[in-house]
Amino acid sequence: MINIGVDVGGTTIKMAFIDDEGKMLDKWAIATNTIDNGKHIADDISSSILKKMKQLSLDPSTVRGVGLGAPGFINMDTGFIYQAVNIGWKNYALKDALEQSIGLPVVIDNDANIAALGEMWLGAGQGAKNLICVTLGTGVGGGIICDGEILHGVSGMAGEIGHITVMPKDGAPCNCGKSGCLETVSSATGIRRMALDALDYNDSESILRDLFEEKGDISAEDVFNCAAKKDPLSSTVAEKAAYYLGFALGALAVTINPEKIVIGGGVSHAGETLITPLTKYFKRFALPRVFDACTIDIATLGNNAGVIGAAWLSKTKLEQKHTA
Amino acid sequence: MINIGVDVGGTTIKMAFIDDEGKMLDKWAIATNTIDNGKHIADDISSSILKKMKQLSLDPSTVRGVGLGAPGFINMDTGFIYQAVNIGWKNYALKDALEQSIGLPVVIDNDANIAALGEMWLGAGQGAKNLICVTLGTGVGGGIICDGEILHGVSGMAGEIGHITVMPKDGAPCNCGKSGCLETVSSATGIRRMALDALDYNDSESILRDLFEEKGDISAEDVFNCAAKKDPLSSTVAEKAAYYLGFALGALAVTINPEKIVIGGGVSHAGETLITPLTKYFKRFALPRVFDACTIDIATLGNNAGVIGAAWLSKTKLEQKHTA
Structure with missing residues (x-):
């Protein structure tokens, strides 16, 4: 299966397709649009990913879901962002917004944690x-x-x-x-x-x-x-x-x-x-x-630690849901 | 189900029968026999428990197993004691010895950890x-x-x-x-x-x-x-x-x-x-x-924290094995 890793930062959003064996199929970045307290970000991520999937002719049934890391205080269980000062999010249901927009399951954690998971997996x-x-x-x-x-x-x-x-x-x-x-x-x-x-x-x-x-x-x-x-x-x-x-x-x-x-x-x-x-x-x-x-x-792993750890989240946390 | 909690100390060994709801059915203690580097302890524990089960007319099929805490350096996965200075054990397969002697599954952790588990469960x-x-x-x-x-x-x-x-x-x-x-x-x-x-x-x-x-x-x-x-x-x-x-x-x-x-x-x-x-x-x-x-x-929980935490180990770690 293919996992989508997303690493949201204050200026850029890094993204990558990474398979279950840890092979990076593609990676790219878009600018972070912090206008309107970041409310366009979920749609930006979603359309960028869907476009890339089309370009690569990826079969959607081979994509497990999206793992995402963001700065700030996050409730991992619900994917709710209490506050991410650099982005503008406050009391924002990011997971729900992104799932609705992209039509794939999403799992979220903070940026320091996904970097650690990335180094554990492949670094x-x-x-x-x-x-x-x-x-x-x-x-x-x-x-x-x-x-x-x-x-x-x-x-x-x-x-x-x-x-x-x-x-x-x-x-x-x-x-x-x-x-x-x-x-x-x-x-x-x-x-x-x-x-x-x-x-x-x-x-x-x-x-x-x-x-x-x-x-x-x-x-x-x-x-x-x-x-x-x-x-x-x-x-x-x-x-x-x-x-x-x-x-x-x-x-x-x-x-x-x-x-x-x-x-x-x-x-x-x-x-x-x-x-x-x-x-x-x-x-x-x-x-x-x-x-x-x-x-x-x-x-x-340098700057790739985030997307790799985010893909690990998708691989490990969305696995059960997918096979259930 | 009934869990047996055992808390091995340098001078006494505390034991208790505790059901899955945390009710203590009985508790007692025996002296720690450190002679011959503690090699009689597993048999002492086992015969004391079996005697008590008989006294209380406990049906063995209602007993899940034994959780045990001991001082020293322990490999929890294998129930192997690297060293327990106060007891005399050194490179001793305590879990195997006790399982053989008592005929019930055994799970082991160190004494500070079982006290913490006891306070978490009932304290x-x-x-x-x-x-x-x-x-x-x-x-x-x-x-x-x-x-x-x-x-x-x-x-x-x-x-x-x-x-x-x-x-x-x-x-x-x-x-x-x-x-x-x-x-x-x-x-x-x-x-x-x-x-x-x-x-x-x-x-x-x-x-x-x-x-x-x-x-x-x-x-x-x-x-x-x-x-x-x-x-x-x-x-x-x-x-x-x-x-x-x-x-x-x-x-x-x-x-x-x-x-x-x-x-x-x-x-x-x-x-x-x-x-x-x-x-x-x-x-x-x-x-x-x-x-x-x-x-x-x-x-x-005072001095009971150990036997309660040890019973918790039995309840939670032996549960899957028993139902498998």
């Missing part, structure tokens, strides 16, 4: 049934898989690991209203902020400072690039980001006992410059039996 | 499918239930929340080899240690000091009793234990998004003297939507 987490996925981007997102299933919790908030407090005292304020959250120190935003602070409080020579004076700004990527070149100031900042991430992942690991931790998002491009200190601190904060059972890897 | 967690149980005793144990199922993790180590690091710097050494674990500050042992330190570093008048001078020692219970009487030194110690527990539970709650947190073990007898500051700190470290969805309660 760095392949084969693992107990898995923690961390996305280090503008914020810090998380998807936690136990025994092959995403944790949702009682109100869909499970996996909000960016808001684990790692600096209980003197932490920077977080968008969530708390302070000292993991997101304030290990996201791209947090790393940039710590680096700017370090440049401010410090007069030492640094190639990061040269870069800052040249460009007028720096990014988390710059920090890791300079750290890879052994710049002491950049290394201190990178080490700090890795320390707090290792601290949070240590706590998570003694709780979840995962086989794999997959690190994705822009900051993960730092590769070994991040993974080496992260592994050192993770070992310090996890129990030996927990550390020994777990490997930390960089995500491999 | 403070009743009705909740997402639940964190914390046992504050000599150590700090945990059982985590997501979507009605205990988390085991890849090597059975999930829920070891006593070993979440809460004092990354200057923490006291823990039995696990790390330092600054939750267990070092929020267990009965940790609270006693902090109180003795406080008495040592401080000359202030305190009814806790009077008690110490009278008895030559103090317990965690003494600390909470004195804190309830507004003794400042005791209140500081109780507040510290609650602070670190709130910090760890905040991290767990943004990860798991539980409906209920159930606090058991000796320290939980402190009641509101513990729950009031704990709730304050838990709120500080959890996201508002996570805090709002969750209540913290004291465990209600």
Whole structure:
């Protein structure tokens, strides 16, 4: 059977046809139309998919259904979106709207969770049934898989690991209203902020400072690039980001006992410059039996993780309905 | 159907007959015979149960099977005990031995997990499918239930929340080899240690000091009793234990998004003297939507939690086999 994976973002909607073996038959993207609080999106998705099916001469009876990921607070059971700020949806029955429009069964989860499912199915987490996925981007997102299933919790908030407090005292304020959250120190935003602070409080020579004076700004990527070149100031900042991430992942690991931790998002491009200190601190904060059972890897699916995980949702959650 | 719940401890083995509606028909206990590395225990349990069934004239066809909890590292799928130090078992196929001896199907999990299942079924967690149980005793144990199922993790180590690091710097050494674990500050042992330190570093008048001078020692219970009487030194110690527990539970709650947190073990007898500051700190470290969805309660089943949770294992895990 063929599954349709849809990954709704604030600017583009990615889509793909993926068969049950994980082979991607086609993928494409359309712009996200946020006009009228996003009420045209379901129809946009539906007409784009139907057009593509026609182009490829896909027999509709070979298509199982649609898996979809969206940002925001979602009730997975009902496919109801409480709120998706970037899109404009509020108290919106997305699943019902899309099912009506496309005439296929639809299953929905949030974007961090589908990315985790994608990495579990075909990416760095392949084969693992107990898995923690961390996305280090503008914020810090998380998807936690136990025994092959995403944790949702009682109100869909499970996996909000960016808001684990790692600096209980003197932490920077977080968008969530708390302070000292993991997101304030290990996201791209947090790393940039710590680096700017370090440049401010410090007069030492640094190639990061040269870069800052040249460009007028720096990014988390710059920090890791300079750290890879052994710049002491950049290394201190990178080490700090890795320390707090290792601290949070240590706590998570003694709780979840995962086989794999997959690190994705822009900051993960730092590769070994991040993974080496992260592994050192993770070992310090996890129990030996927990550390020994777990490997930390960089995500491999990049921007495709979402559509792949969404297709996995279709494959696994719509299977029973289809065969029933 | 009737389920047999067995809770194996280092000194006694508790047993009970509990029907599918949760009614306890009988309960009793026998001594734990640790001679010969515990190899007589399976036969002891079996003959004690068979004798009791005869006494009560129970029809064997009405008995579904045996759920059993034991301390230590257990493979739940196979019922194999890697190690249970207090009992003497090491690489022991307990499930096979007991099934052979008693002629009924057996299902096994560890003692912290069955206590959590007991509280979920008939105790403070009743009705909740997402639940964190914390046992504050000599150590700090945990059982985590997501979507009605205990988390085991890849090597059975999930829920070891006593070993979440809460004092990354200057923490006291823990039995696990790390330092600054939750267990070092929020267990009965940790609270006693902090109180003795406080008495040592401080000359202030305190009814806790009077008690110490009278008895030559103090317990965690003494600390909470004195804190309830507004003794400042005791209140500081109780507040510290609650602070670190709130910090760890905040991290767990943004990860798991539980409906209920159930606090058991000796320290939980402190009641509101513990729950009031704990709730304050838990709120500080959890996201508002996570805090709002969750209540913290004291465990209600006491020493019966284990046999009740073990009976739940029989009821839910042996059901399919029996009807198949």
